Amino acid sequence: MKRVLKGSNILRSASIIAVLLFTTVLRSKGQQSKPAESGYAPVNGIKVYYEVYGTGKPVILLHGAFMTIEGNWSQLIPELSKTRKVIAIEMQGHGHTQFSERKLSHAAMASDVEGVMDHLKIDSADVVGYSMGGSIAYKFAIQSPKRLKKLVIISSTYKSNGWLPEVTAAFKSWKPEFFTNTPMKTAYDAVAPDKTKWTKFIEQMIVFAAEPFDFGDDNIAKITAPVLIIAGDNDGLDKVELAKTYKLLGGGVIADMGPMPKSHLAIVPAQGHVSLMMQTNTILGYLNGFLK
Template sequence: MSVASISNAQQIKPNDSGYAPANGTTVYYEVYGSGKPIVLLHGAYYTIGMNWGQLIPELAKTRKVIAIELQGHGHTPFSDRKLSRATLASDVEKVMDYLKIDSADIAGYSFGGQIAYQFAIQSPKRLKQLVIISSVYKSEGWIPEIAGVFKKMKPEFFANSPLQTAYDAVAPDKTKWNQFLEQMIAMAGEPFNLGDDNIAKITAPVLIISGDNDGMDKIELAKTYQLLGGGVAADMQPMPKSQLAIIPHQSHVSLMKQTKIIFDYLESFLQ
């Protein structure tokens, strides 16, 4: 497949979309294509289209793609319910229940990757394979400068940004924008750690994709890969089932725009 055919991919319409009941609120989903299911979890403040718009048409050629918008994001309404990774991961499971999907591959970018890690920990029987793009399972996974940014975030930083434009285009109640931002910023400012022991217990194969300059601490990333069984001398023992890809010359934001590279890694791993 040529780079041009991906970068010029036509936006396709979902086969199905709607709201699933989940833990006292509702969660918006879109379904594309048919085949083995893969669930896509977007980054913080993103919508499905912003995060996955270029990738969905490619994945949907061979897969059933379920894209979800997490609490307060995009079409999913704002809720006063306390934001937690455990609750958001449970929401993902509730969407799968609603769509009658027993188990699926899960791919998460950034904040969505944190929810994907949490899903792997708390719902292992529902997970086939896990893809983590530029994401961490603990605050220490980021370089210190990133933690500093999280502590200084304010809602006004997002005013009239592309994120607000995307939100305004689809949100059921645009007046909730600032409340949504405050909720997300408060969560980002709280240190978190899903636990080394819990990561080591993940039995599903995991593909980690990171940009070389995406804000992730690469020493911590190497430790994460070791917890998942990687970082061995595979000439002397079996190749681990999990994989690690570091993409050169990429930042956190630019990495997700490398549709061809990410699709090729996904296709190779998920087969």
């Protein structure tokens, strides 16, 4: 029993360290880029913050849990915005977007994305989501198929058991005090419209992260937009489930004996969930090739 508890504590510590490392490294390495436009879109009873960079065909970026636009995308935005209109969104309670007592759900946040598109008068767009943002992107593809052109999922899944059991166990072990005096708290205080909501936000996110979810294999199979899945070979995703997902999207065929699938799968070697997002050139190469 002691060994089990010790392993659980190690896993818990590792998960928090990974998140903190992620925030620290990306914020310190990110290139500073000023948005051409920023503001709040009134959607579904809350005001969702967004930033717009560059011109061209729109691509929407959805960040991971506890993240901000700067923390998640600062290295990619300067390059993507050279040829595209980049719309980066901060989800409910994150960054500049106000905390809300509204229950956090993938469906609500996917609806928020569509609301921001309405506000900016964007009929359809490519959507790129990382981690939590990838799950929201999957939900968006299911709820709003006509608003989606191409979908990019980075280190994410549409169901809880798409993660390895150790990852879901880590989610359930989180406690509010783990996040006190962290770079995430510093980042929150720098931009949050109401800094007093920090504890409530963390408590809300912990409940959200621990809740099982499954958008349904049938719904994933009905996605008609081309999908690019990018994953690290050791990023915490169950690769057996990931292969099943790719097959649902039309992949996993013998392309030498038939047409190449419109959806693609990229497994980046020697990368975890945290380090994958730091491979800017690699991810940018995949994005440019797929989105063009």
